[in-house]
Amino acid sequence: MITLILKTMKIKNLPVLLFLFVFLAGNNQTINAQTIELLKDVNQGGGSSVTSTWMTNHNGKLFFSADDGIHGMELWLSDGTDAGTTLLKDIRPGADGSNAGYAQSRKKKFAVCNNKLFFMANDGVHGTELWATDGSEEGTYLVKDIGVGETGGLQFATELYTYNGKVYFGAMDEDPYFGTEYSGQELWCSDGTEEGTYLVKDIKSNGTNYGQSGSNPQRFKEFNGLLYFVADDGIHQVELWTTDGTEAGTQLFMDISPIWRNEWPEFLTECNGKMFFSTDDGVHSDQLWVTDGTVEGTHMVKDGGLNLSPEYLTCLGNKLLYRGVNDLWQSDGTEEGTFIITDIINSPVNLKVFNDKLYFLASDITGGSGIGNYELWSYSEVDGVKVVKEINPDPNVGIDFNPKWNFPEGFAEYNNLMYFRASDDGYGTSLWQSDGTESGTVKVPGQTGYPDPLSPLYIMEFDFNVFNGSLYFPAGYFDDPAIEVYRLSTTLTSVTDNTQAYVMKAYCTNNMLTIESNVALNGDVYVLDISGRYLITHQLSNETKAVIPVQSLSKGIYLVKVTSNNSQFSAKVLIN
Numbered sequence: 001m002i003t004l005i006l007k008t009m010k011i012k013n014l015p016v017l018l019f020l021f022v023f024l025a026g027n028n029q030t031i032n033a034q035t036i037e038l039l040k041d042v043n044q045g046g047g048s049s050v051t052s053t054w055m056t057n058h059n060g061k062l063f064f065s066a067d068d069g070i071h072g073m074e075l076w077l078s079d080g081t082d083a084g085t086t087l088l089k090d091i092r093p094g095a096d097g098s099n100a101g102y103a104q105s106r107k108k109k110f111a112v113c114n115n116k117l118f119f120m121a122n123d124g125v126h127g128t129e130l131w132a133t134d135g136s137e138e139g140t141y142l143v144k145d146i147g148v149g150e151t152g153g154l155q156f157a158t159e160l161y162t163y164n165g166k167v168y169f170g171a172m173d174e175d176p177y178f179g180t181e182y183s184g185q186e187l188w189c190s191d192g193t194e195e196g197t198y199l200v201k202d203i204k205s206n207g208t209n210y211g212q213s214g215s216n217p218q219r220f221k222e223f224n225g226l227l228y229f230v231a232d233d234g235i236h237q238v239e240l241w242t243t244d245g246t247e248a249g250t251q252l253f254m255d256i257s258p259i260w261r262n263e264w265p266e267f268l269t270e271c272n273g274k275m276f277f278s279t280d281d282g283v284h285s286d287q288l289w290v291t292d293g294t295v296e297g298t299h300m301v302k303d304g305g306l307n308l309s310p311e312y313l314t315c316l317g318n319k320l321l322y323r324g325v326n327d328l329w330q331s332d333g334t335e336e337g338t339f340i341i342t343d344i345i346n347s348p349v350n351l352k353v354f355n356d357k358l359y360f361l362a363s364d365i366t367g368g369s370g371i372g373n374y375e376l377w378s379y380s381e382v383d384g385v386k387v388v389k390e391i392n393p394d395p396n397v398g399i400d401f402n403p404k405w406n407f408p409e410g411f412a413e414y415n416n417l418m419y420f421r422a423s424d425d426g427y428g429t430s431l432w433q434s435d436g437t438e439s440g441t442v443k444v445p446g447q448t449g450y451p452d453p454l455s456p457l458y459i460m461e462f463d464f465n466v467f468n469g470s471l472y473f474p475a476g477y478f479d480d481p482a483i484e485v486y487r488l489s490t491t492l493t494s495v496t497d498n499t500q501a502y503v504m505k506a507y508c509t510n511n512m513l514t515i516e517s518n519v520a521l522n523g524d525v526y527v528l529d530i531s532g533r534y535l536i537t538h539q540l541s542n543e544t545k546a547v548i549p550v551q552s553l554s555k556g557i558y559l560v561k562v563t564s565n566n567s568q569f570s571a572k573v574l575i576n
Contacts, residue, residue, distance in 0.1 A: 034445050036431065039078060039472065039485040040085040045069040050474045050483045054101065055465040056110040057509070058117045059135050062467045063088070063110065064485060065101040072097020075119065077135060080468045080487070088133065089140040092124040100131065111160035111167045116192050118143075118167045120154050127152020130160075130169070132192050143190055144197040147172045156185050161220035163227045164245055166191050170217045173199060184214020187231070189245065200243060201250040204234045217241070221268035223275045224293040228253065230265050240265045240277075254295050257282035265289075267322075271315035274333050276301075276322075278310040286310065288322065290333045301331055302338040314351040316358050321379070323348045328360070328379065342385040345377065352411040354418045355436055356380065359388070359411065376420070378436060388434065389441040392424050412464030414471040415490055415507075416557060416574050419444070419464065431473070431488065444488065469507030469514065506560050506571040511551035513573065515562060517544050523564035527553070540564060550575055 042049035049066040056063050061077045071087060072095050078085035091098035100121035101109050111118045115134070122128045126145045129152045133140035147153025153171040161168045166189040173186075184204060190197035203215035215231035222228070226242045233239075236255050243250035256265070256279055265279040273292070280286045284300060286309040291298035304310075308324045315321075320331045324340075328348045331338035345362035352359045358379040364387070376388040412419045418436070421429040424443070434441035465472045471488040490505070505516040515525055520542045527536035527550065535558075538548045553575050562569045 035489050036444065037487055037489065039080075039487050040082045042066045042076065042085070042484060043069045043482065050485060054109050055463050055472060055485075056112070056117070057465060057467045058112050059115070060468075060510070061135050062465065062472060063101065063117060065099070066485075067097060070095070073099045075100035075121070075133070075140075078485075080470060088135075089137045091121050091131070091140070094124075096124065098122050098124070099128075108159045108161070111162045113162045113167045114165065114192050118160055118190070118192070120157060120160070122152060125150075128155045128157070129153055130167075130171075130190055130197065143192060144194045146188065146197070153188075156216070158218040159220065161227070163220070163222050166196075166245065168200075168217075168220055168227060168229075168243075170214075171199075172214065185216045186214050187217045187229070187243065187250065200245065201247045203231050203241070203250070219264065219266055219268060221270070221275070223268070223270055226293070228268055228275070238264045240279075254298055256289070256298075267311060267313045269313035269315065269320065271313075271320045272318040272333070276313055276320050276331070276333070278313070288320075288324070288329075288331060288338065290331075301333060302335045304329070304338075312349060312351040312360075314353060314358065316353050317356070321351060321358050323351070328362075328385065341379060345385065348377070349374075350410040352418070354411070354413060355416075357383075357436060359418065359434075359436070361410075376422075376434065376441065388436065389438045391422050391432070391441075412466065412471060412473075413574070414464075414466050414488070416572060419471060419488070431475075466509070468509055469505055469516075504562070504569060504571075506573050508550065508573055508575045511549065511575075513548040513550045513560070513575070515546045515548070515560070517564075520544055521546070521562065521564040523562065526561040526563075528559040528561065529556075 043066075049068060050064070054064075061079060063075060063077050065073055066076045067073045068087070071090050072092065074091060074097050075088045076085065077088050091100055098121040101119040109119060116132045117135070118130060118132050120128055121131045123142065126142060127147060127150050129146060130143040131141065132143050145153075147155070153173060154169065155172070157169050157171060159169065168187065168189045170185045171188040172184055186202050186204070187200040188198065189200050203217070215233055217229045217231045220227060220229045226244055228240060228242050230238055231241045233252065236252060237257070239255055239257070240253045241251065242253045259282040265277050268275060268277045274290050275293070276288060276290050278286050279289050281300065284303050285307055287304055288301045288308070288310045289299065290301050304324050310322045310324050310329070313320060313322045318332065320333070321341075322329050322331070326347045327343050328341045328345065329338065330341050344365060346365045348360045348362040350361050360377055360379070361374045362377050363374055373392055375390055377385060378388050379385045410420055416435075417433045419431060419433050422432045423429045431444045432441065433444050463474065469489070472485055473488075474483050475486045476483040504518075505514075507514055513527065515521075521540040521544070522542055523540050525538040525540060525546060525548060526534055527548070528534050535553065536548065536550065538546060540546055540562075555575060558573055558575055560571045560573050
């Protein structure tokens with residue numbers, strides 16, 4: 001969490017470490033003035049503006065898909081204010097909308113490359129194609145009409161992925177409804193120009209079956225300088241492929257299963273210099289596999305039994321954590337180092353690493369806390385597996401969480417706290433926060449109405465986004481489920497020397513540390529590591545807002561000290 005602490009003149013000259021100890025040892029680590037606000041009532045007609053979204057921020061703006069009831073689903077952008085939340089461009093005039101950036105699943109519908117935001121949209125003329133924007137209406141354009149015809153070349157595209165200065169995706173270069181010669185769904189890339197958008201390789205040539213022709217490349221993951229993906233060349237069926245961005249450098253990585261199967265390598269996850277994934281070799285069913293980037297170094301880690309089906313692959317330190325069948329597993333990439341951590345829980349989902357611990361949702365099969373309900377659990381080698389907090393102790397009244405399968409975006413990290421949605425009564429969900437302790441796992445204050453603002457569990461995939469010092473998320477109300485984008489803001493408040501009240505905010509986005517104050521500041525800003533070592537100094541000159549580059553600092557928690565007008569303030573800030 002972010003903490004703002006006053007240092008009076010009386011203790012101003014105490015050593016930094018002593019000062020921090022005195023205040024951190026007390027009960028001063030609190031977040032003041034948390035508020036939840038509607039960003040903008042985009043659809044004022046009473047309906048939802050957001051039904052399923054994937055938010056992203058780029059160049060100081062938050063982008064998301066929304067329907068205002070007039071223009072249909074289009075791309076919107078926001079600077080975090082009501083007035084600054086506007087339609088970017090009416091790509092397809094009329095109520096149908098272009099579905100720009102719209103996500104029907106958790107697949108990534110946005111990609112940032114070459115200082116542009118790439119997305120998919122249908123203008124009603126060219127079908128679903130690749131678009132790009134610099135954040136302005138005039139700078140929002142169709143990159144290339146890949147699939148000639150009304151359906152478009154990206155009608156079956158699953159994701160956009162940035163690799164080596166280009167965006168990679170699957171596309172069809174002719175519409176099979178109207179043309180006879182086309183590559184099918186194949187590997188394409190783009191640098192944002194029409195001439196720089198081209199077919200990388202026709203992996204499965206001469207396809208003729210509409211909707212199934214082509215290699216259908218997807219599940220992209222960069223590892224050891226190459227782009228890995230899965231594809232079907234029509235000979236080896238669905239296997240793992242690699243590309244360096246050239247036709248000659250795009251090739252089958254390994255024929256893992258020499259017999260036909262309808263199983264795709266998935267959940268490609270890097271951990272401790274290796275890449276793990278789940279696949280079926282045609283003999284052992286879905287098991288955990290690992291590669292060091294060579295064929296010789298690619299193998300099944302361990303035969304975990306029938307239908308293990310590893311999911312939610314997550315790296316904690318130098319170990320991989322994952323769900324296998326209904327248990328929590330751990331692996332270091334060796335057979336002897338791969339085993340079940342615990343079997344007292346059922347179906348762990350939504351694995352999240354926070355403050356060097358693993359957090360996840362699971363139910364208790366032993367008859368203990370959370371039996372029948374999904375509760376918040378944690379795991380570390382030191383503390384083992386335990387329930388963080390029993391949010392809803394009654395197994396007969398609803399569920400605590402929506403255990404949405406294949407949905408790792410259910411947690412967000414903001415101000416050194418973990419945020420998620422949960423229900424303590426079985427009716428509608430509220431926004432909760434946790435510092436990893438039972439007492440520190442609470443419903444976020446500032447939620448009003450009955451029931452509280454909820455994330456609509458069953459009609460959309462939930463998405464968080466930290467932007468300009470606030471946490472953004474789509475939400476509605478149980479009794480009026482019109483869904484809009486909300487934000488959670490944290491204001492840090494302290495009373496100084498009895499002459500001036502300071503309201504200050506400290507946050508970091510896009511490698512820029514921002515300090516905001518309600519009064520002009522004259523003095524200095526210091527950024528220190530947790531040992532008290534001074535790293536960055538910035539002078540303040542009658543400023544209410546200071547923006548300081550911190551790209552030289554690695555990800556982690558830092559101390560920010562502000563001296564102004566004979567007063568000193570300290571804050572903890574996450575630089576990510």
